[in-house]
Amino acid sequence: MKKVEAIIRHFKLEDVKNALSEQGIQGMTITEVRGFGRQKGHTEMYRGTEYAVDFVPKVKVEVVVPTDGVQRTIDTIMRAAQTGQIGDGKIFVVSLDETVRIRTGETGEEAV
């Protein structure tokens, strides 16, 4: 079991969500995040004050999938989230030790 974490452009969320749903992924967690990578921040003049936008707003999508489904999930997210411009985001894959469904106490892939 792996957790796939994708940091994507916020307006691509709808596309990514739909694409993942089509792949049969039933649950995901969404967080509104800020960050920077190579895109860096930029300085904006905002009427009256100049302020540095150090962090760019992004959305983090987290899904848990069986190990053999990881590649397909990555491909799906990439297809849906790509614009080809700097700032498209990143995907991280994390190994999971355990998953528990709180309501029933089921564990492992049953609980995903």
Added chain:
Amino acid sequence: MSVSTLRTHVLAVKERLAAGREKIEARHRKGSPGIQVCWALSDLLDTLVLELFETALSDLGQDGPDGLRGQVALVPHGGYGRRDVAPYSDVDLMILHTSAARSQVVPLAERMVRDLFDAGMNLGQSVRTPAEACRLARKDATICTSLVEARYLAGSVKVYRKFASTFQKQARRHGWSLLRALEKARLDERVQYGETVYLLEPNVKRSPGGLRDIQLLRWIGFVRYETPEPDGLRLRGVLSWEDYEAVRRALEFLLRLRNEMHFHARKSSDVLDRVEQVRLAELFGYQGSEGLLPVEQFMRDYFRLTNDVSNLVSRFQKSARRRSRLVEWLAMIFSHQFEQDFRVGPTHITANQRGLAKLRGNLAEILRLADYANHDDKVIAHETRETIRAAVPELDDTLSSEAQERFLSLLSRPARLGELLRDLHSMGVLEKVIPAFRHARCLLQFNEYHKYTVDEHCLRAVEQAAEFQRDTGPVGWVYRHIKRKWLLHLALLLHDLGKGHAEDHSEVGLRIADDTARRLGLVERDAETLRFLVHKHLLMSYLAFRRDTSDEALVVRFAVEVGSPETLQMLFVLTAADLAAVGPGVLNAWKVEVLADLHRRAMQHLAGEAPAISPREHLQSLRDEVLPLVPEEGRSWFKTQLAALPVSYLRASRSGQVAEDLIRLRRLSRGDAIALGRFQPETGTVEYKVGTYEDITPGVFHKLTGALAGRGLRILSAEIHTLADGLVFDRFFVHDPDFSGEPPPARLDEVSRALVASLKASGSQPPTFRRLWRAGEQRRQSALSPLPMQVRVDNATSDRFTIIDVFAADRTGLLYTIARALFQSGLSVSVAKIGTYLDQVVDVFYVTDQAGRKLEDERRLGELRDRLLWEIEQLERQEAAAVGAR
């Protein structure tokens, strides 16, 4: 006595409790009223508690005439004392004893607690002497309120009486502090369980308007009028027949609801969550109607009843609260008569006899009072509100022009606006002004997103906007700069009122906005803005959160659709307030950032860098960099001109370039002009800078544009700036279609000479534009363009200028045509920003009349708009004719 016999006995009680509950549940299912079910449950508990009490006494050998029976009393209190106990509620029982029996009572209490618990009751027990009970009640409001409901069940009547009379005396003696403690305890609970009635997942006991509020009424009644019973309060004349009926209705509804929830869950469960709402709506036979789900209908009933309770209890609270003499005396001293109708105190505004007479049945007067209250930041006094409420049925739906004016004036100030609108809504006045509020009252939005009902959401949205007054972020900044806040507040008040119909709520909202604009007598321009804001209230959040806003074409389309800087500012704040009013935490810094980004980018198209709204400190540092680079001689001249230089130019140019340009301008004498062209390899465009004095000829700007267009150049962007002492400094960014890449120096010179000549030539010869084969192509393109031609006027964004936004499809000579029309209309252009994006042109002009004033006259503005549209159409027609002639 063996352990096993004891267990058997308790088990029997346990079985009887379960069987009894089942029987009562069957009665409930057959439709028994809630209160009867509660009484039956209390009776059942009484019987079982008594039985366990008797067994315990006999088992402990205390059942004789000298036994504990004479020293102890069983006292149910709380909900059990009140006998409105729900199927799985706590059973609050106090074992009251004389202090002499303190040591003997311990084994009895231990035994009772264990047995009652084992029998399956959720026991809330206490063991106290009458004096202890009273002392605790003094210290703790929760204990006090629970003991208000105490009744005698078994044991010594004498002991119970001792407690009851002391408690009553104490309540009378410390009435006021007790009242305050009660109110505070309830307030804390309300804060914890949601401050509004209109929570979408309310707690039927603890949320505002729930059972606890009815209990609060009882407690206040007990402390203040010596009876907790609503019936008794009605007979004493402190509760009106109407209010009494409302309490009775709500109590019956809530008890039945709560019984059902407990029976269904088989445990204590007071939260009306979404799943439960759907189930109950079906169970209670709600059918639904067009645009309204059964669950929405059911919850609307729920909210209406609890809202009634919440309102009447808060009124009851206020009338029970007698103010101290000192406070009343101070209020008299520090208050003043106002317009002979009102008395304005330190915190309240009160209508006097004459004012009250006027308020009855007179909408304009009520709105006048609300307007004053908002203006002076005062609360409308309780009695005054009661008078208004009572007279609401006499109000008719027509709005006099005074009522219109008062309402708009009320909307213009954020001070207490949210609270006053809520007051007007709860008194039933708001729907006389905006009839659509009637439909939205208590209307639930059954989705995972909204936390409040439609009316509450709209009121909250206005409140949120008013709170932006103190916001330090970009939303606050923009809100404070909106001049006509009333229009924004009105749009917020209306924005979701179209919900609860089968049709899309934005479309219904558009009609409501139209209707409201007419009712309030708005001029067409304001009506148009209002319609747009209500109709498109989702546009900005849709684009910001769902679309790629780094796509310039999208931002331009958005800017064009919005049309004016003022409308954009309003839409930005409206979007933020709308989100914030959905529920706590919905509008976070992340969302503000994404919205502010779109606002900023769209604003660049609609307003450019307006002189009235430029960043000061940053500019100063840019100017400071230039100063050392210019000669000592004429420092003051340089300083003055530097201060007048436009933001966009300062920001875009290196300091060396700025110094060079200034030095060149300094050499210029009056009646002369200079022009200079420079190729910009990064963009493949040529920048022409022109310096002159404005008195060289009338209509400098349009003549320059004519000269450029006459040389076949496409103007991509232009900036015109009037500096100090009438010095004009214009910059044009053009594309030269005759050369690919850098045009030769001779061409730059030729164009520069033409620019200077156009200013020096006497008379105004219109330039002739070259007709190229491309013109036909352009025409076909523009015919395909879906963007309509528009001219928008904005008088609110800048203090000194009228801003005119022109949106049109691009064609040769367009800018010249517009500039000439402005000139011929007697307008002076101070700043212009011309932007071409694909085939769409967004032109912004900051204009004044010849006397340097804004154009405020509606008729003149209308003529100007018509003229510009007509001229652009003419240009299009000429072009078509030229193409056709070939």
